[in-house]
Amino acid sequence: xxxxxxxxxxxxxxxxxxxxxxxxxxxxxxxxxxxxxxxxxxxxxxxxxxxxxxxxxxxxxxxxxxxxxxxxxxxxxxxxxxxxxxxxxxxxxxxxxxxxxxxxxxxxxxxxxxxxxxxxxxxxxxxxxxxxxxxxx
Numbered sequence: 001x002x003x004x005x006x007x008x009x010x011x012x013x014x015x016x017x018x019x020x021x022x023x024x025x026x027x028x029x030x031x032x033x034x035x036x037x038x039x040x041x042x043x044x045x046x047x048x049x050x051x052x053x054x055x056x057x058x059x060x061x062x063x064x065x066x067x068x069x070x071x072x073x074x075x076x077x078x079x080x081x082x083x084x085x086x087x088x089x090x091x092x093x094x095x096x097x098x099x100x101x102x103x104x105x106x107x108x109x110x111x112x113x114x115x116x117x118x119x120x121x122x123x124x125x126x127x128x129x130x131x132x133x134x135x136x137x
Contacts, residue, residue, distance in 0.1 A: 005107040006040040006073065007116035008047035008099065010136050015052065015064060020117065020136035027115075031072035038073040039110060041083075043102045045075060082109055096121040107131055 004027065014024045030036045048068065053061040069075070086105035091098055100121050107114035113132040116122055126133045 001034070001037055003037045003039055003110050003112035004134070005103060005110060005112045005114045006038055006044070007103045007114060007118060008040075008044040008051070009117040010115050011040070011045075011048045011068060012051050013117060013136060015048075015068075016055075023136060024115075028072060038071075039106065039112065040073050040075055041102050041106050042075055042077045043079075043099055047099045076106065090125070094121075094124055096125075104131055107133075 010020070010024055012018070013020045027036065027038060031038045045065075045068065049061055049065050052064040056064075083102065083105050086108050087098070087101040090096060090104050091101040094101075096104065096118075100116075100118060103114060103116070104122070104125060106112075108131060113134050114122065115134050115136055117136045119135060122131070122133050125131045
């Protein structure tokens with residue numbers, strides 16, 4: 001089964017019906033039918049939560065968070081040594097946010113494709129052939 005790691009920007013695009021939301025909705029349908037596995041680290045889920053909170057109030061942000069938790073996504077909460085090592089190495093070598101370093105590290109550890117909109121941050125990593133990346137838009 002294909003595994004796809006989701007960056008925070010993907011869920012933000014989906015929640016706010018931005019470009020790429022329809023494509024992600026098709027992935028959710030595939031995940032519901034167990035055709036693919038969608039994975040997101042809780043660190044990146046926290047990034048989605050604070051983005052919702054910046055745009056809305058706490059009640060709306062918590063509703064959005066609870067909605068997300070019911071989607072067919074495996075939310076990963078383990079932060080083992082391997083994840084820390086890879087995330088730290090990505091952050092030290094490339095100009096990416098710490099949360100994005102965790103999304104990238106998760107994809108590398110799972111040998112999965114990373115779904116993101118962050119071309120500026122992830123294009124250099126794709127060019128370095130360390131990651132499989134799919135652009136949402």
